[in-house]
Amino acid sequence: MELIGSVFGSAAGYLLPFLFVLTVVVFFHELGHFLVARWCGVRVLAFSVGFGPELFGRNDRKGTRWKVCAIPLGGYVKFAGDENEASAPDTAALARMSEEERAGAFQTKSVGRRAAIVAAGPIANFILSIVIFALLFSVLGRSEISPRVDQVQAESAAQEAGILPGDLIVAIGGEPIETFSELQRAVSVSADIPLQLAIDRSGQLIDVTVTPKRREITDRFGNVQKVGLLGISRSAKPEDIVKRQFGPVEAVEEAVKETWFVVARTGGYVAGIFAGRESVDQLGGPIRVAQISGQVATLGFAALLNLTAILSISIGLLNLLPIPMLDGGHLLFYAAEAVRGKPLSERAQEYGFRLGIAIVLFLMVFATWNDVLHLSAL
Known part of the structure; x- marks a missing residue:
């Protein structure tokens, strides 16, 4: 019984900080999409933290289903006109919509508004990191x-x-x-x-x-x-x-510098991988994030907040990668649409989403494999 209690306690020590960090980061990412979509007149069908079966939720007065799902490895905002959580267009559903319903569909908005809605998620991540860093600087100093x-x-x-x-x-x-x-x-x-x-x-x-x-x-x-x-x-x-000690303005200035440092460091590391200067064994997935979250939590809540800010930047940058299914892939499609004066064909978009799913799955498997190797080396 003592062994079972020890294992459970150790798992909880990693799981609870991990859920806190990931939930905060995912919530603010999706909140960015949600707020700009509402501002642009898009009807939001669902706001989900997590994937898979719904654990609990509620509907707001505008019909949006706010919910928490069983698999806490991300989240999504689903708009009217979306076929799935990745915001692939549902052509058949759009064709059945009335004019009033089409006015609230994501796909009927201008390319500029769609791009703003998509970009709002990563931008919200960067804003969250600045807010957290500014809070830490103003309260704790340095x-x-x-x-x-x-x-x-x-x-x-x-x-x-x-x-x-x-x-x-x-x-x-x-x-x-x-x-x-x-x-x-x-x-x-x-x-x-x-x-x-x-x-x-x-x-x-x-x-x-x-x-x-x-x-x-x-x-x-x-x-x-x-x-x-x-x-x-x-x-x-x-x-x-x-x-x-930092005043409010100084704290924000330092927070912006701190956020930019993490962005530049991450970008430099990725560039170093392609240049052969950096090793891919430093890449981590959800297991590594959970492990580090548990470790950092032992240093106190301020340290956990600092990790949340860093992870928020990483999630923002990851989503800006030009991979179909991620926000950056959508922005790539919209850039092509702006240049061509019309959207890419449904077939081209379908192939793009399939390629994006394959790339994302490969990255997840690769990162998880790195995590396993890292744990086995401890």
């Missing part, structure tokens, strides 16, 4: 450590470049930096890429070229990441550490 070098590891990239203890790194690639965190971020995404550093050494400004070495690091939970490292440690002197 400890900022000067980018001063304390120690240099032997045979490291920093030692090979001639960086010395006491050096203050003031710029990277001509861009000024003020914190050790900014230095870490720039270095971590620049493995095997030369960086130009401006260093203040006892009041004298010198330029140094250093190439971060790709290394595996293990966090406190045993997760392994491959990042660029210089091989230096930060200063722990009190004069190099400042607790910074």
